[in-house]
Amino acid sequence: MSNSSETAVIEPVGPESAGLVLGLVAKLLRELGEEGDEAGTLDEAALTAAWREEQPRQFAFLAHGGDGASVGVVTVTEAFAFYAGGRHGIINEMYVAASHRSSGVGGQLIRAVASLGRAKGW
Numbered sequence: 001m002s003n004s005s006e007t008a009v010i011e012p013v014g015p016e017s018a019g020l021v022l023g024l025v026a027k028l029l030r031e032l033g034e035e036g037d038e039a040g041t042l043d044e045a046a047l048t049a050a051w052r053e054e055q056p057r058q059f060a061f062l063a064h065g066g067d068g069a070s071v072g073v074v075t076v077t078e079a080f081a082f083y084a085g086g087r088h089g090i091i092n093e094m095y096v097a098a099s100h101r102s103s104g105v106g107g108q109l110i111r112a113v114a115s116l117g118r119a120k121g122w
Contacts, residue, residue: 008063008071008105010112014055018048021060024073028095059089061112063096063105072096074109076116088122089113 013021022042029042051058054077063072074094080087091113096105 008065008100008103008108010108011062011064012112012116013060013062015048015051017060017062018044018051020062020070021073021075022047024062024070024095024097025075025093027097028093031095059116061109061116063100063109065100071100072105072109074113076113078120078122084122087120089117089120 022044026042057078059076059078061074061076062070065071072095075092076089077092078087079090094106094109096109
């Protein structure tokens with residue numbers, strides 16, 4: 001596990017990157033153990049099609065390590081609530097590979113979501 005501060009490349013992605021996003025989400029679910037078992041098997045084709053339909057309100061960011069491999073993901077949905085004063089974002093999934101934890105990658109993903117929120121006026 002890396003404990004030094006590392007800068008990953010954070011990239012906003014859409015349904016064209018569903019395979020990478022779902023691969024990392026599947027790792028998250030495996031780490032959750034029994035909690036993750038409730039999700040079952042991820043149907044990439046169906047989820048990609050659903051993501052395309054939700055495109056205006058569904059966002060994802062991938063984190064790439066120094067070698068270009070995907071090492072983290074965060075997914076965000078735009079929602080509406082009166083208590084929040086209108087539109088806001090909800091983080092649905094967030095995962096950082098064990099080898100990149102405590103290196104700042106998670107913080108970079110959160111900052112990308114915060115930047116999206118400011119741009120969207122959340």
